[in-house]
Amino acid sequence: xxxxxxxxxxxxxxxxxxxxxxxxxxxxxxxxxxxxxxxxxxxxxxxxxxxxxxxxxxxxxxxxxxxxxxxxxxxxxxxxxxxxxxxxxxxxxxxxxxxxxxxxxxxxxxxxxxxxxxxxxxxxxxxxxxxxxxxxxxxxxxxxxxxxxxxxxxxxxxxxxxxxxxxxxxxxxxxx
Amino acid sequence: xxxxxxxxxxxxxxxxxxxxxxxxxxxxxxxxxxxxxxxxxxxxxxxxxxxxxxxxxxxxxxxxxxxxxxxxxxxxxxxxxxxxxxxxxxxxxxxxxxxxxxxxxxxxxxxxxxxxxxxxxxxxxxxxxxxxxxxxxxxxxxxxxxxxxxxxxxxxxxxxxxxxxxxxxxxxxxxxxxxxxxxxxxxxxxxxxxxxxxxxxxxxxxxxxxxxxxxxxxxxxxxxxxxxxxxxxxxxxxxxxxxxxxxxxxxxxxxxxxxxxxxxxxxxxxxxxxxxxxxxxxxxxxxxxxxxxxxxxxxxxxxxxxxxxxxxxxxxxxxxxxxxxxxxxxxxxxxxxxxxxxxxxxxxxxxxxxxxxxxxxxxxxxxxxxxxxxxxxxxxxxxxxxxxxxxxxxxxxxxxxxxxxxxxxxxxxx
Ligand code: HEM
Ligand code: FES
Numbered sequence: 001x002x003x004x005x006x007x008x009x010x011x012x013x014x015x016x017x018x019x020x021x022x023x024x025x026x027x028x029x030x031x032x033x034x035x036x037x038x039x040x041x042x043x044x045x046x047x048x049x050x051x052x053x054x055x056x057x058x059x060x061x062x063x064x065x066x067x068x069x070x071x072x073x074x075x076x077x078x079x080x081x082x083x084x085x086x087x088x089x090x091x092x093x094x095x096x097x098x099x100x101x102x103x104x105x106x107x108x109x110x111x112x113x114x115x116x117x118x119x120x121x122x123x124x125x126x127x128x129x130x131x132x133x134x135x136x137x138x139x140x141x142x143x144x145x146x147x148x149x150x151x152x153x154x155x156x157x158x159x160x161x162x163x164x165x166x167x168x169x170x171x172x173x174x175x176x
Numbered sequence: 177x178x179x180x181x182x183x184x185x186x187x188x189x190x191x192x193x194x195x196x197x198x199x200x201x202x203x204x205x206x207x208x209x210x211x212x213x214x215x216x217x218x219x220x221x222x223x224x225x226x227x228x229x230x231x232x233x234x235x236x237x238x239x240x241x242x243x244x245x246x247x248x249x250x251x252x253x254x255x256x257x258x259x260x261x262x263x264x265x266x267x268x269x270x271x272x273x274x275x276x277x278x279x280x281x282x283x284x285x286x287x288x289x290x291x292x293x294x295x296x297x298x299x300x301x302x303x304x305x306x307x308x309x310x311x312x313x314x315x316x317x318x319x320x321x322x323x324x325x326x327x328x329x330x331x332x333x334x335x336x337x338x339x340x341x342x343x344x345x346x347x348x349x350x351x352x353x354x355x356x357x358x359x360x361x362x363x364x365x366x367x368x369x370x371x372x373x374x375x376x377x378x379x380x381x382x383x384x385x386x387x388x389x390x391x392x393x394x395x396x397x398x399x400x401x402x403x404x405x406x407x408x409x410x411x412x413x414x415x416x417x418x419x420x421x422x423x424x425x426x427x428x429x430x431x432x433x434x435x436x437x438x439x440x441x442x443x444x445x446x447x448x449x450x451x452x453x454x455x456x457x458x459x460x461x462x463x464x465x466x467x468x469x470x471x472x473x474x475x476x477x478x479x480x481x482x483x484x485x486x487x488x489x490x491x492x493x494x495x496x497x498x499x500x501x502x503x504x505x506x507x508x509x510x511x512x513x514x515x516x517x518x519x520x521x522x523x524x525x526x527x528x529x530x531x532x533x534x535x536x537x538x539x540x541x542x543x544x545x546x547x548x549x550x551x552x553x554x555x556x557x558x559x560x561x562x563x564x565x566x567x568x569x570x571x572x573x574x575x576x577x578x579x580x581x582x583x584x585x586x587x588x589x590x
Contacts, residue, residue, distance in 0.1 A: 043353065048354045070451065073358050122332040122336065123331040123338075
C-alpha cells in the first residue's frame with residue numbers, strides 16, 4: 001500500500017496502484033482458498049477420525065507378562081510389570097534420560113504400563129524385554145527403551161507415547 | 177541439411193504442424209560431437225527404461241487392486257493367473273532396478289566429465305529433479321504389493337518427515353491420511369505412482385530441450401570448434417545407441433529370466449502385518465547409500481537432513497567445482513578424489529544393507545564424511561590448486577593432428 005502514497009503525488013497512478021494490489025491480494029487469497037480443499041482431503045477422513053476406543057481385560061495378564069492390543073491401527077503394549085521392573089524404572093535419575101520423565105507420570109497404577117508400541121524414531125514396532133535396559137529394543141536402527149518405555153540410547157528422540165486411557169473397572173481399561 | 181520430402185501428405189501436415197521437421201532436426205541431423213564414448217549411451221538407455229516402466233506399469237494397473245485387503249492377493253493373481261503376468265511384473269520390478277543402474281552411471285559420467293559446468297547447469301538441475309521424481313516413484317511403487325517390506329518401508333520413510341520441527345507430525349498424518357500407514361495411504365500412493373512417471377516424461381522433455389540448446393558434451397570436455405568436430409546423430413549415434421541397447425537388454429534379460437527375485441527382498445512375499453516389524457528392514461538396493469547416510473547420524477533430525485542433503489547438494493555442484501576444465505581426463509588430482517568418491521558411494525551402499533553397528537556403522541560414518549567433504553571441501557580446493565594437463569586444441573586434433581600440432585598449454589585461469 002505504501003506505493004499508493006509514493007505515487008500519489010503524481011495523481012492518476014494512485015487508484016491504479018490500489019486496484020492492482022487489491023486485485024492481486026484477492027487473487028492470492030482466492031487461490032489459497034481453492035487449494036486448501038485439495039490439501040485437506042489428504043488428512044484423515046471423518047470415519048478414520050471417529051474416535052475409536054479399545055477395551056482391554058487386564059485380569060488375564062499375569063505379572064511379568066504383556067499383550068499387544070490394537071488401537072487406531074497401531075499396536076499398544078499393555079504390560080503387567082514385575083516388582084523388579086517397577087523398582088528399576090523408579091530408580092533411574094532423571095538426569096540420565098534424553099527425554100526426562102518420572103515413571104510415576106507414565107503410569108496410573110505402577111504395575112500397569114500402557115503405551116503405544118511405535119518407536120519414536122521412524123515408527124517400527126520395538127521388541128519387548130530386550131535391549132540393554134531390560135525394556136524394549138527397536139531392531140530398525142537400534143533404539144533401547146527401559147522398563148518404563150523411556151528412550152535410553154539410540155536415535156529415537158522421545159519416550160514411547162502413553163495413550164489416553166481410563167480404568168473403567170478394577171481390572172478393565174478403555175484406551176482412547 | 178534441412179528436412180526434405182516429396183511426399184505431399186507429409187508436406188501438407190508439416191506445413192501446419194512441423195513434427196516431421198522437428199524429428200528430422202533433433203533425431204537425424206542433430207550435430208553431435210564425433211568423439212562420444214560408450215559412457216554417452218546411458219542417456220538414451222534411461223529414456224528407453226522410462227518407456228518400459230510406463231508400458232509394463234499400465235498393464236499391471238489393469239490387474240492390480242489398490243486396497244489393503246486385496247493388493248497382495250492381486251499381485252499374486254498377476255503372477256499366477258494373468259497370461260504372461262509373471263513376465264510383465266518381473267519386467268516392471270527388475271526394470272526399476274535397471275532404470276536406477278542406468279541413471280546412476282549416467283550421473284557418475286556427468287560427475288567425471290564435468291557435464292554440470294557452464295553452459296549446462298540447468299540441464300544438470302533437470303537431471304537431479306528427474307532423480308528425485310524417480311526415487312519418489314520407485315518408493316511408492318514398492319509399497320503397492322503390500323508385503324512386509326512394502327509396509328515397513330512406507331512406515332519408516334514417511335516417518336522421516338516427523339523429524340521436521342513443529343509441523344512434522346501433522347505432515348506425517350497428512351501423508352498417511354490416518355494415524356498409521358493404512359488403506360488411504362495405499363490408495364494415494366497408487367494414484368501418485370501412476371502420475372509421477374508422466375511428470376518425469378515432461379521433465380525429460382525439458383532436459384532434452386536444454387541438451388539441444390548447447391549440444392552434447394564430450395569426453396575431452398572442450399567445445400566444438402566447427403563442423404569438422406561433429407557428425408549427424410543419424411546414422412552414427414542411432415546405431416551406436418541401438419547397439420548399446422542390445423547389450424543392455426541382454427544384461428536386463430539375465431536378471432529377468434535367471435534371477436528375477438535376486439534384487440528384491442524375500443520378506444516382501446509375506447503379507448503386510450502392522451503389528452510385527454521384520455527383524456532387519458532394508459530398502460531396495462538403489463536407496464541403500466542414502467539409507468546408510470541416514471543411519472550414520474545418531475540424531476533423528478540430523479540424519480534426515482543429511483540424507484536429503486546428499487542429493488540436494490548436487491544442485492550446488494556447478495558452483496562448488498571451481499575448476500574451469502570440464503573433463504576429469506585432464507585433471508590428475510581430481511581424478512584420484514573422484515575414484516575414492518565412487519568407492520565411498522559403493523561402501524555406503526554396502527553398509528546400508530548391514531545392521532547399523534560395529535564395522536558397517538564405522539564405515540558408513542567415514543564414507544558419509546567423505547561424501548560431503550568431496551563436494552564441500554575437495555572440489556572447491558582442488559579446482560584451485562590443481563594444475564590441469566594440457567587440453568587438445570580441438571576434438572579432431574588428438575586423432576587427426578597428432579604430430580602435426582603440438583599440444584597447447586592448458587588455458588590459464590583468469
Ligand atoms: C518411473 C517409472 C516407474 C518406476 C521406477 C516404477 C517402480 C515400481 C516398483 C519398484 C514397483 C514394485 C514392484 C514389486 O516389487 O512388485 C512398482 C509396482 C507397480 N507399478 Fe510401477 N514404476 C514406474 C512406473 C509405473 C507406471 C507408469 C505405472 C502405471 C500405472 C505403474 C504401475 C505399477 C503397479 C500397478 C505396481 C504394483 C504391481 C507390482 O507390485 O508388481 N508403474 N513400480
Ligand atoms: S524406528 Fe526404531 S530405531 Fe529407527
